[in-house]
Amino acid sequence: MPEGDTVLQTAERLHSALAGQVLTRSDLRVPRFATADLTGRTVLGVRARGKHLLARIEGGLTLHSHLRMDGAWRVYAPDERWRGGPSHQIRAVLGNTAATAVGYRLPVLELLRTRDEEKAVGHLGPDLLGPDWDAGTALRNLLADPARPLGEALLDQRNLAGIGNIYKTELCFLARATPWLPIGELPAPTAALLVTTARQLLDANRDRPVRTTTAGARPRGSTGPAPLARRASENLWVYGRAHRPCLRCGTPIRAAEQDGRPAYWCPRCQSGPTP
Structure with missing residues (x-):
């Protein structure tokens, strides 16, 4: 989608x-x-x-x-x-x-x-790229059901509008949480930062021909400046990278289905329940 x-x-x-x-x-x-x-x-x-x-x-x-x-x-x-x-x-x-x-x-x-x-x-939540964007409302919508898995909550357009499966996966990675973690278990500052990051990612990519969320991934063990990701597979942290090394820690990325869609996560960088 x-x-x-x-x-x-x-x-x-x-x-x-x-x-x-x-x-x-x-x-x-x-x-x-x-x-x-x-x-x-x-x-x-x-x-x-x-x-x-x-x-x-x-x-x-x-x-x-x-x-x-x-x-x-x-x-x-x-x-x-x-x-x-x-x-x-x-x-x-x-x-x-x-x-x-x-x-x-x-x-x-x-x-x-x-x-x-x-x-x-009219059923949609605040539009991440629209004039009606309201981070506070989006955060309240997400946290209204604390037991709901993070990935499902992010995809629900009634909470905030514009996130698809790619951004869902990438946002979970950036929050260091698996898509199955109940959203209410996220620390309050992390949940607030998640909403802000969602807006920043979509806004940064609104004019790009190729979507990028890594902002310059650095290989494990590198001590120099983080190079810009050059291969298409390095434009995203985890989405579509099953069995490939995590761009942050080198651990193989895992994949499973969540609510009928593929979900990807790093078992070392992200904490929380998994299938």
């Missing part, structure tokens, strides 16, 4: 291509909205709310989409070949004279009144 920074980048690409332009092409390929015609309307803007995308359109309409695991929006020039997938995977096409946005494999696509956007996103 895309992380909040990826969704924000998608929103910015769509906004750049569509905002302020009159739609000359509109095709919503979902049964409920297949007859909706948005041509002739101006796109007012596209914004991200957590992992949701909201394209606001003249006339008080909003096209709401969510990428979930496999969805994607691609922007093409007028004469460019569409390469996002086979045509039967296309769920939406929005075009103007200069660009065409094509939505592939979108599991959520609905046209609603802009005034009703809260029905789609």
Whole structure:
């Protein structure tokens, strides 16, 4: 599932291509909205709310989409070949004279009144990359269920919006806790720092083509300055690095499933229960 920074980048690409332009092409390929015609309307803007995308359109309409695991929006020039997938995977096409946005494999696509956007996103907690970000509210949300495993609490978009499985895994490593540690067992300063770090990580990666959380990992035993991670596998502390040495201590990274998703941790650097 895309992380909040990826969704924000998608929103910015769509906004750049569509905002302020009159739609000359509109095709919503979902049964409920297949007859909706948005041509002739101006796109007012596209914004991200957590992992949701909201394209606001003249006339008080909003096209709401969510990428979930496999969805994607691609922007093409007028004469460019569409390469996002086979045509039967296309769920939406929005075009103007200069660009065409094509939505592939979108599991959520609905046209609603802009005034009703809260029905789609009102359940979300503070957006880590949004103007509504509030660290105090996010922390209170996370700690409302002290027995809940840390990893599950971080992924719950009702607590704070924008964290996916990659950031969940990396944040647990930075907090030196396994994803299965009850969040209420985190020391209060660590829990507060976790929320601040989450915001810092997503903000640092909002414009990066390659996500990085290591900020310059140093091999075990090195005494010199920490070199910048050069290989893709070193851009992240533990995610996707099963059986490889921990970038901090050298211990092999372990992996297991948590709530249907892969979780990674270092058995030496992180404390707490494991499967």
